[in-house]
Amino acid sequence: MNRESTITAIRLILADDEMMIRAGVKAILAADPEIHVVAEASNGAEAVDLTLRHRPDVVLMDIRMPVMDGLAATAEIKRKVPETSVLILTTFSEDEYVARALGDGAGGFMLKSGDPRELLTGVHAAARGAAYLSAEVAGRIIAELNRGSAGQRMVRNAASRERVETLTERERQVLALLGQGLSNADIAKRLHVVEGTVKSYVSSILMSLAVRNRVQAAIIAYETGLVEKEL
Secondary structure (H helix, E strand, O other): OOHHHHOOOEEEEEEOOOHHHHHHHHHHHOOOOOEEEEEEEOOHHHHHHHHHHHOOOEEEEEOOOOOOOHHHHHHHHHHHOOOOEEEEEEOHHHHHHHHHHHHHOOOEEEEOOOOHHHHHHHHHHHHOOOOEEOHHHHHHHHHHHOOOOHHHHHHHHHHHHHHHHOOOHHHHHHHHHHHOOOOHHHHHHHHOOOHHHHHHHHHHHHHHHOOOOHHHHHHHHHHOOHHHHHO
């Protein structure tokens, strides 16, 4: 049985060095009976230790923390407990850190100033193994990745479009749905195919786009306008 079909309750670790932020986030999460906060961490090193102990489905990770920051903690968690999804909590002033986290295996990015309902949606998506990016966050990440001269931005955007053009029509449909934060099971239902077929499509998409994970693929879906086309 796969991860998406076995999760009934989402076990979550909340990592943030600000007690009031943790209290506020916990209050939001408590509105969803399927989400259970099993532990809280006040720094990245503690988040890693608690993840090794509890093996949660999701770690909700702040970026700026003492001892070990959220980026280093994310990389360590994905190395030691790859089945745990890490959902990054970020602010607009941390865009450059978010861009770095893409390569560390983060499963999604949430804004601390965002809609509380979006937080719950993001946690559920991360627990299912899906990539989760709000349109606002995706826009900020793309802007950060595209920093530089107009020529450099044109080269990057053209390269993304060329890679997407190598995909089949069905693969582009899957990429667009992946960019919306859907899991393999969700995509299978939407396209009326079996989940194993979607997994094959996703593997082929990641290879064709030369990206490491679903979040990086989702960024390209936004960058090339596929998500907007589907919406």
